Amino acid sequence: MSGEFNLIDKYFAARQSNRDDVQLSLGDDCALLTVPQGYQLAVSTDTVVLGTHFLSDADPADVAYKALMSNISDLAAMGATPAWLSMAISMPEPNEDWLAPFCDSLFALADEHNLQLIGGDTTKGPLTISFTIQGFVPQGKALMRSGAQVGDWIYVSGALGDSHAGLEVILDKSKAEKPFAKHLVRQHFRAQSRIDFAQSLLGIASSCIDISDGLISDIKHILKASRVNAKVHIDKLPVSDELIAFYGNSTQARNTALMSGEEYELCFTIPQKHKAMFDELMAGSDTKAHCIGQIVSRDDIEDTSASFIQFLRNDTPISNEEKASIQQGFDHFN
């Protein structure tokens, strides 16, 4: 208890929601929970560290929102419904000025998703927050990285690149005067996960991932798990008007869209046989999705090395020079 600063009661115990499937949460050695019949449990862990994932002048409300959204987004990528959250938080000392806005933001977002804090640990140490989120997905229906097949269409939800442009502004204050800089910073801290949209893809999409490492990186995770390659049309990448205005041209906007991480948009594949069902879904959906390419076999394109993406513009493979420049940009991002 001594290590827990007695903050648990004040900031955490009183603020939790009360889900029916939580029989016991804070206040004993473990939480006791019931998973509904016919569902699998989906579990993911994410950590954010001061100095690595956020700066000391970051708004605690933004830190809570972004960290939890990233964790929620992992559930979204599988088509799971959020249920329970465990939080490990280390702080050098109990700083209530920091904790109060952090908790307000955390619980507001958790409540939006009917996500209950079921336990955790509060310790003395450098500022670090680690979430383990749990959710439910109908038995055998989860959207995995490994289901993409040759011929499937590759889609991305929303628009890409805003989050990285926002980060550029945070790291280089001279960019704060560029068009829509403030909007893009907000997109960085408050990118939205596609949790409801992902659930509507259950039974329709063959694979799915959330864009947390950057589109190129994340598509490659699908290709590796599914043992296929892909063709991606750079000119079809969806980017926002604000991003184009920020960079002053769409080429740079789309290059950023290829690599920007922490977007929490979804990249997913739709088999031809589900295409009509998908188009019907999209006709009634508030979320936009754009087809950016197609899954091909490893023999279909000249480079048959593992997890290869062939980039095209105007249906023509890009030049070797541009390929090299994208690779360079990608290495630089990482």
Add this chain to the structure above:
Amino acid sequence: MSGEFNLIDKYFAARQSNRDDVQLSLGDDCALLTVPQGYQLAVSTDTVVLGTHFLSDADPADVAYKALMSNISDLAAMGATPAWLSMAISMPEPNEDWLAPFCDSLFALADEHNLQLIGGDTTKGPLTISFTIQGFVPQGKALMRSGAQVGDWIYVSGALGDSHAGLEVILDKSKAEKPFAKHLVRQHFRAQSRIDFAQSLLGIASSCIDISDGLISDIKHILKASRVNAKVHIDKLPVSDELIAFYGNSTQARNTALMSGEEYELCFTIPQKHKAMFDELMAGSDTKAHCIGQIVSRDDIEDTSASFIQFLRNDTPISNEEKASIQQGFDHFN
């Protein structure tokens, strides 16, 4: 991925066991898991931080063992069976000299308990390890803190105090020459959780807690949750011969036993109606348990303030001076 040092494959992915209830573990956005029918899920999170919970010269194998054992012990306290582990680890840089012995020790202990690593996050940051452990307990049968009733007998398993004496040696090298110093340091790092014994208490004990904060503190957790008080016989506290030899007298050994945390022994209550069943269990058990007192109502002893323990020696309440000295010692420990 950039933050994950590509160490996941090398140190974690290849080392996991393969439980039938794990449909997907490392390598996708979430793990996918199935809880057996008729069981509740028990979940607990524990964090250890360099400088707070262990020193920089600590053996990484000891750090892994102690941190995981503490987490396993939370399941033991509920009578749950370990199943799945998520790990968030932050390190300043990928230090393989540290990770290799850490992982060897971690996986050896996890394997002993059929505990599978199902996911986690590896990030750059000050050395911090956070575990979220999950296990199963038969629906409605978990040992909780809130079940103690007036008249129940209070027991502790094993012997108490060794862990704290070991910590004294670690923090004050001059004590390394005292009797059994090395043995007690090992007890500190390698205290054993009573996971099997706890499961044998399901349906017999009315409440249970693991001794992680110190006996006084942990009994008070039971008293608070159960809304009762307790009488505890100090002279009946089980202490090891090694602890008595280390201090040179049994009084100091028992005072340490009252306050020593991180023991992972169990404190539990047995109703009179289950006493015969419990005695039969103990007759066939390798684990020893000692009755140290009894649950009383809040009106039974003069101080009716919340969660009060009356201490006795030779069946006589201890003096006010000794009471004050214990309180002082307890405050000092915390």
